[in-house]
Amino acid sequence: MVPHLTTALTGPLLDLEKHILEAMPNIEHWLRTQWQDRTTPFYSSVDLRNSGFKLAPVDTNLFPGGFNNLNPDFLPLCVQAAMTAVEKICPDAQRFLLIPENHTRNMFYLQNVAGIQYILQQAGLTVRIGTLIPEITSPTDIELPDGRSLTLEPIKRVGNRLSLDGFEPCAILLNNDLSAGVPDILKNLEQPVIPPVHAGWATRHKSTHFAAYNYVADEFSKIVKIDPWLINPYFESCGKINFQERKGEDCLANYVDELLQNIGKKYQEYGIKEDPFVIVKADQGTYGMGIMTVKNADEVRSLNRKQRNKMSVVKEGQPVTEVIIQEGVYTFESINEAIAEPVVYMIDHFVVGGFYRVHTSRGKDENLNAPGMHFVPLAFDTTCSLPDRSANPDSAPNRFYTYGVVARLATLAAAIELERTDPLNAEASEESAPE
Amino acid sequence: MVPHLTTALTGPLLDLEKHILEAMPNIEHWLRTQWQDRTTPFYSSVDLRNSGFKLAPVDTNLFPGGFNNLNPDFLPLCVQAAMTAVEKICPDAQRFLLIPENHTRNMFYLQNVAGIQYILQQAGLTVRIGTLIPEITSPTDIELPDGRSLTLEPIKRVGNRLSLDGFEPCAILLNNDLSAGVPDILKNLEQPVIPPVHAGWATRHKSTHFAAYNYVADEFSKIVKIDPWLINPYFESCGKINFQERKGEDCLANYVDELLQNIGKKYQEYGIKEDPFVIVKADQGTYGMGIMTVKNADEVRSLNRKQRNKMSVVKEGQPVTEVIIQEGVYTFESINEAIAEPVVYMIDHFVVGGFYRVHTSRGKDENLNAPGMHFVPLAFDTTCSLPDRSANPDSAPNRFYTYGVVARLATLAAAIELERTDPLNAEASEESAPE
Numbered sequence: 001m002v003p004h005l006t007t008a009l010t011g012p013l014l015d016l017e018k019h020i021l022e023a024m025p026n027i028e029h030w031l032r033t034q035w036q037d038r039t040t041p042f043y044s045s046v047d048l049r050n051s052g053f054k055l056a057p058v059d060t061n062l063f064p065g066g067f068n069n070l071n072p073d074f075l076p077l078c079v080q081a082a083m084t085a086v087e088k089i090c091p092d093a094q095r096f097l098l099i100p101e102n103h104t105r106n107m108f109y110l111q112n113v114a115g116i117q118y119i120l121q122q123a124g125l126t127v128r129i130g131t132l133i134p135e136i137t138s139p140t141d142i143e144l145p146d147g148r149s150l151t152l153e154p155i156k157r158v159g160n161r162l163s164l165d166g167f168e169p170c171a172i173l174l175n176n177d178l179s180a181g182v183p184d185i186l187k188n189l190e191q192p193v194i195p196p197v198h199a200g201w202a203t204r205h206k207s208t209h210f211a212a213y214n215y216v217a218d219e220f221s222k223i224v225k226i227d228p229w230l231i232n233p234y235f236e237s238c239g240k241i242n243f244q245e246r247k248g249e250d251c252l253a254n255y256v257d258e259l260l261q262n263i264g265k266k267y268q269e270y271g272i273k274e275d276p277f278v279i280v281k282a283d284q285g286t287y288g289m290g291i292m293t294v295k296n297a298d299e300v301r302s303l304n305r306k307q308r309n310k311m312s313v314v315k316e317g318q319p320v321t322e323v324i325i326q327e328g329v330y331t332f333e334s335i336n337e338a339i340a341e342p343v344v345y346m347i348d349h350f351v352v353g354g355f356y357r358v359h360t361s362r363g364k365d366e367n368l369n370a371p372g373m374h375f376v377p378l379a380f381d382t383t384c385s386l387p388d389r390s391a392n393p394d395s396a397p398n399r400f401y402t403y404g405v406v407a408r409l410a411t412l413a414a415a416i417e418l419e420r421t422d423p424l425n426a427e428a429s430e431e432s433a434p435e
Numbered sequence: 436m437v438p439h440l441t442t443a444l445t446g447p448l449l450d451l452e453k454h455i456l457e458a459m460p461n462i463e464h465w466l467r468t469q470w471q472d473r474t475t476p477f478y479s480s481v482d483l484r485n486s487g488f489k490l491a492p493v494d495t496n497l498f499p500g501g502f503n504n505l506n507p508d509f510l511p512l513c514v515q516a517a518m519t520a521v522e523k524i525c526p527d528a529q530r531f532l533l534i535p536e537n538h539t540r541n542m543f544y545l546q547n548v549a550g551i552q553y554i555l556q557q558a559g560l561t562v563r564i565g566t567l568i569p570e571i572t573s574p575t576d577i578e579l580p581d582g583r584s585l586t587l588e589p590i591k592r593v594g595n596r597l598s599l600d601g602f603e604p605c606a607i608l609l610n611n612d613l614s615a616g617v618p619d620i621l622k623n624l625e626q627p628v629i630p631p632v633h634a635g636w637a638t639r640h641k642s643t644h645f646a647a648y649n650y651v652a653d654e655f656s657k658i659v660k661i662d663p664w665l666i667n668p669y670f671e672s673c674g675k676i677n678f679q680e681r682k683g684e685d686c687l688a689n690y691v692d693e694l695l696q697n698i699g700k701k702y703q704e705y706g707i708k709e710d711p712f713v714i715v716k717a718d719q720g721t722y723g724m725g726i727m728t729v730k731n732a733d734e735v736r737s738l739n740r741k742q743r744n745k746m747s748v749v750k751e752g753q754p755v756t757e758v759i760i761q762e763g764v765y766t767f768e769s770i771n772e773a774i775a776e777p778v779v780y781m782i783d784h785f786v787v788g789g790f791y792r793v794h795t796s797r798g799k800d801e802n803l804n805a806p807g808m809h810f811v812p813l814a815f816d817t818t819c820s821l822p823d824r825s826a827n828p829d830s831a832p833n834r835f836y837t838y839g840v841v842a843r844l845a846t847l848a849a850a851i852e853l854e855r856t857d858p859l860n861a862e863a864s865e866e867s868a869p870e
Contacts, residue, residue, distance in 0.1 A: 028559020029529045032518075036526050076818040077511055080785050083467075084519055091471050094464045122821055124463020350515055383511040386557055 003333040003340040003356060003378075013052050016230050017393035017402045023224045024387060024401075030223050031349070031408060038415040040349045042085050042173070042194045043116075046407040048342045049329035053272055055402065056233045056329050057410035058279075060209055062199045062418075063177040065101070067115035068108065068146075069377035070345055070353035075119065077383070081347035082123040088348065090171045090192055095126045097162055097169035099155070099186075101176050102133045107145050114148050116175060119347075128167050130155035132176065132183060139165070160190040178202045179285055180316035198421050201315075205283045206324045207237035208421060213413035220409055229266055231406055233327035234259050237283055241323050243308045248323075249301060252280065255325045257297040263327050274330060283322035285314030293328060340378065344407035351384040351404035438768040438775040438791060438813075448487050451665050452828035452837045458659045459822060459836075465658050466784070466843060473850040475784045477520050477608070477629045478551075481842040483777045484764035488707055490837065491668045491764050492845035493714075495644055497634045497853075498612040500536070502550035503543065503581075504812035505780055505788035510554065512818070516782035517558040523783065525606045525627055530561045532597055532604035534590070534621075536611050537568045542580050549583050551610060554782075563602050565590035567611065567618060574600070595625040613637045614720055615751035633856050636750075640718045641759045642672035643856060648848035655844055664701055666841055668762035669694050672718055676758050678743045683758075684736060687715065690760045692732040698762050709765060718757035720749030728763060775813065779842035786819040786839035 020027065045064035046057045070078070086093060098120075100113045113129065120127045131140075131152040142150045153164045162172060162185070172186075172193045178200025186197055198204070213232065221228035236255040241248035256278055263276035280300065281291040292311060294300055303311070312320055333340045333356070340356040357375035384404030388397045419425055455462065480499035481492045505513070521528060533555075535548045548564065555562045566575075566587040574588045588599045597607060597620070607621075607628045613635025621632055633639070648667065656663035671690040676683035691713055698711035715735065716726040727746060729735055738746070747755055768775045768791070775791040792810035819839030823832045854860055 025529060025556075025559050025561045028518075029527075032522055032526050032559070035522070073508070074511070076509070076820045077515055079820045080512060080515055083463075083785070087467055087470070091467050092464075094460060121460075124460050124467070126460045350518070385511045385514045 003335040003358075013050070013055060013230075014394055016055060016226055017398055019224045019226050020402050020405055021387060021389055021393055021398055024389070026223050027220075027405060030220070031412070034412050035349045038412065038419065040085075040088075040415050041199070041346075041411060041418065042089060042348065044346045044411045044414055045354075046344045046346070046410040048344060048403060048406060049331050050333050050342065051274075051330035052332045053270055054230055054233075054329055055406055056231050057213065057406060058233065058326065058329060059206075060410045060414050061177075062195050062204075062414060063101075063175050064345060065109055065112050065175070066343060066355065066377065067119065067345065068111035069343075069355040069379060070115070071355075071379035071381055073381075074353040074383065075122070077350070078119045078347055078352045079122040081350035081352050082119050084350070085348035086120075086123060086125065089194060093125065093170035093192075095128075095167065095169045096120055096171055096173050097155070097164065097167070097191075098127055098129045098173045099132060099176050100129060100152075102131065104133065104136075104140075104142065104152070110142060110150055111144050111146060111148075113175060114144055114146075114150050116173075117150070120173075127173075128153060128164055128169070130162065130164055132185070155185060157185050160188055162189060162191060174200070176200075177315075179314065179318060196418065196422065198423060199418055201284050201318075203421060204417075205237075205322070206281070206326075207235065207283050207322075209413060209417045210235045210324070210326070212416040212420065213410060215416065216409050216413045231409070233329055234262055235324055235326040237322060237324045239322045241321055243303065243311045243320065246308075252300050252323065252325065253297040256280070256294055256300055259325055259327055260295070260297070277328035279326045279328045280311070280323055281326065282311075282314045282320040283324045285318055285320070335378065338376075342380075342403055344384065344403055346407065346411050349408060349411065351407060354380045354384065354400075354403065354407075356380075438770040438793075448485070448490060448665075449828055451490060451661060452833055454659045454661050455837050455840055456822060456824055456828055456833055459824070461658050462655075462840060465655070466847070469847055470784045473847065473854065475520075475523075475850050476634070476781075476846060476853065477524060477783065479781045479846045479849060480789075481779045481781070481845040483779060483838055483841060484766050485768050485777065486709075486765035487767045488705055489665055489668075489764055490841055491666050492648065492841060493668065493761065493764060494641075495845045495849050496612075497630050497639075497849060498536075498610050499780060500544055500547050500610070501778060501790065501812065502554065502780065503546035504778075504790040504814060505550070506790075506814035506816055508816075509788040509818065510557070512785070513554045513782055513787045514557040516785035516787050517554050519785070520783035521555075521558060521560065524629060528560065528605035528627075530563075530602065530604045531555055531606055531608050532590070532599065532602070532626075533562055533564045533608045534567060534611050535564060535587075537566065539568065539571075539575075539577065539587070545577060545585055546579050546581060546583075548610060549579055549581075549585050551608075552585070555608075562608075563588060563599050563604070565597065565599055567620070590620060592620050595623055597624060597626060609635070611635075612750075614749065614753060631853065631857065633858060634853055636719050636753075638856060639852075640672075640757070641716070641761075642670065642718050642757075644848060644852045645670045645759070645761070647851040647855065648845060650851065651844050651848045666844070668764055669697055670759055670761040672757060672759045674757045676756055678738065678746045678755065681743075687735050687758065687760065688732040691715070691729055691735055694760055694762060695730070695732070712763035714761045714763045715746070715758055716761070717746075717749045717755040718759045720753055720755070770813065773811075777815075777838055779819065779838055781842060781846050784843060784846065786842060789815045789819065789835075789838065789842075791815075 041062050045061045047059040049058050103109045117127045136152055137154050139151050139153045156163050172191050181202040182197045217228045217232040238248050238251040259278050260276050277295045331339050331341050338358045340358045344354040345352050356378040358378050359375045382396045382400045384400045386397050387401035476497050480496045482494040484493050538544045552562045571587050572589050574586050577585045591598050607626050616637040617632045652663045652667040673683050673686040694713050695711045712730045766774050766776050773793050775793045779789040780787050791813040793813050794810045817831045817835045819835045821832050822836035
């Protein structure tokens with residue numbers, strides 16, 4: 001079951017898919033050389049938007065939380081990719097300590113944690129789960145709705161090493177995006193921390209990610225001979241924002257205006273009849289908090305108190321002081337009249353599956369990954385690695401291949417981003433990846 | 436559909452499977468360190484024999500010819516593994532020249548060639564097929580029964596590089612086991628040849644492979660705490676054999692006797708009621724030619740003319756001058772009362788699938804991979820990478836995991852074997868892998 005595009009204007013996307021299919025050997029070769037030069041994130045998920053005329057990543061998650069939503073048929077792919085990732089990052093490791101988010105009641109999320117544990121166990125690792133929740137002072141079993149169970153254990157720190165009772169891990173795998181900052185217990189560890197702590201939202205900026213993505217999209221577009229705009233949303237960022245005190249409003253309004261104009265020009269060039277819109281969101285943080293859809297600069301000047309409050313904080317109550325203004329990409333995929341947004345999952349640089357967030361009560365220009373938002377996950381039932389060059393560019397295997405390609409570009413951008421922001425490595429990486 | 440074991444005596448195998456499941460993290464860790472130190476064959480297939488009391492590899496093929504028999508559901512695994520293999524061996528390669536066996540009418544084999552081409556194309560390579568058949572002087576299309584087609588093209592050599600008309604390959608992938616020797620056109624090439632020509636049967640000896648396997652099986656057995664005999668068939672080898680002139684008969688008969696006695700002791704130790712038997716086969720070459728089943732040393736002294744003729748030559752009419760005498764391992768797997776023998780397929784060190792050779796008219800102590808032998812392939816419908824530690828050690832996912840482990844041991848032995856026999860590298864490898 002594959003969602004279909006509900007827009008009449010699919011010419012540019014068909015053209016994009018055709019170009020990508022034709023350039024496949026060049027794309028794979030180029031990606032191969034890129035992965036050789038980079039440290040690929042251990043795992044990642046990429047939210048895509050497909051408007052029929054444009055296919056672009058809008059968010060790259062380095063602590064993916066939906067492994068439970070993947071098609072179980074593709075678990076062997078996950079296991080094989082995890083084997084490769086472990087071989088590259090820590091071949092000597094036998095025992096992983098997995099540190100998840102501080103959720104104890106979100107069964108969807110906890111099934112994701114169990115899913116990660118399962119994949120790593122099948123790759124031959126011993127994996128136990130340590131929690132940062134201070135109230136958990138002894139091993140705590142949680143029964144999951146799928147019949148499995150999970151044990152959260154309190155973490156001990158001795159010197160610069162973490163352990164659990166009777167368990168000395170070789171490496172720490174984070175599935176916690178550090179929105180509340182890097183807790184002291186994770187600072188200056190001897191054990192490798194995967195992903196590194198600077199991949200957490202305490203340091204990470206969406207604007208840094210999309211700056212790296214600009215570079216990747218431009219390079220890629222030269223190879224495939226396309227307009228990079230087809231895969232890349234415009235963006236700008238404003239620092240020193242305070243929604244409560246109405247500071248930085250001008251910066252925001254001006255950029256909103258500028259982006260809407262630039263998008264408008266592109267829409268005209270491609271004969272797109274829709275209204276341009278932008279998404280204003282916190283430059284750091286996740287979970288769809290601190291996010292709004294804007295079609296006119298006046299909207300950001302006349303925010304009411306409720307809107308200001310909503311924009312002022314993200315997850316863990318962190319204040320929003322910087323925002324990214326990103327071109328909105330319409331979601332024109334739907335299934336049974338519900339909006340469907342693809343999320344692609346990767347382990348190392350391998351696409352291992354994905355799913356659609358399917359939502360019946362939201363609009364095509366809204367964000368589906370919002371708090372309290374109950375999407376229905378629809379696992380990809382087609383792999384992203386078997387394009388069919390004899391079929392229509394828009395057939396399921398080819399559409400999914402294209403999703404996998406664009407998602408890999410976003411993960412490549414994340415690799416570059418993490419190099420650039422690595423406290424140990426900032427200068428060297430700027431040379432190797434000019435913007 | 437999984438074949439079942441038809442022997443009452445499955446205690447030792449259950450025990451083996453149990454040990455392997457329990458030691459899984461240690462096994463995977465140990466294998467990971469082994470692959471780090473070795474150059475893994477690009478691809479391989481391993482013939483296993485499962486007697487219920489013993490599970491052992493009896494042949495490791497470095498030019499696997501049955502990719503067409505794999506479960507298509509696992510193609511994404513093949514593609515992902517091929518990506519990894521290419522990244523390791525020749526990341527810069529974009530174009531592969533695939534050189535198959537000189538068959539033009541064996542549609543099963545040609546579908547295998549098309550299968551390899553497809554997998555590599557999906558991994559992002561441009562692959563064309565060059566043939567060593569002198570009669571093919573222009574591109575020749577062959578229609579395959581599955582609707583696909585294949586183009587065989589004549590190979591040109593200019594200086595030390597191979598090419599096809601309008602195609603300059605970066606690397607040469609052999610699916611030709613070089614039974615007739617290394618043709619001049621393949622000697623001293625600038626382009627990487629994968630696998631290296633010394634992996635061909637012109638230089639390869641089964642006895643060298645199984646000497647390396649002795650080492651691997653012993654090391655592995657220490658980790659899993661099992662008797663290495665459970666996964667390792669005894670063997671000996673005789674050089675200077677001439678069946679026509681009845682030379683070397685004593686060596687052969689003595690070893691047959693010795694092996695039968697040693698096997699008999701093991702059978703006694705494990706309470707096995709079957710008759711011990713050995714397989715005498717050419718130390719070089721393949722395709723089940725030059726092979727016989729022996730239960731008594733007298734049998735090799737009283738060969739009739741027909742038997743002598745049969746033992747004297749292997750594929751491509753190569754004379755047999757050396758033989759390996761290998762402990763026979765009963766095949767006690769069957770499906771619908773037909774004998775079923777598993778073959779496990781690997782790309783790089785990843786198990787990507789396998790199939791059973793199912794044969795209705797042969798005995799449990801005979802070789803199913805013989806010329807003119809029409810087995811029915813039954814693809815594994817279970818992956819080898821998702822063992823279920825909560826299930827019976829003998830359940831399908833666990834049995835297939837065990838198959839995958841033993842097959843990987845054989846491929847590891849092949850890696851060591853190729854290091855030892857590498858003309859450039861013989862000394863160094865002997866140090867790193869003592870027998």
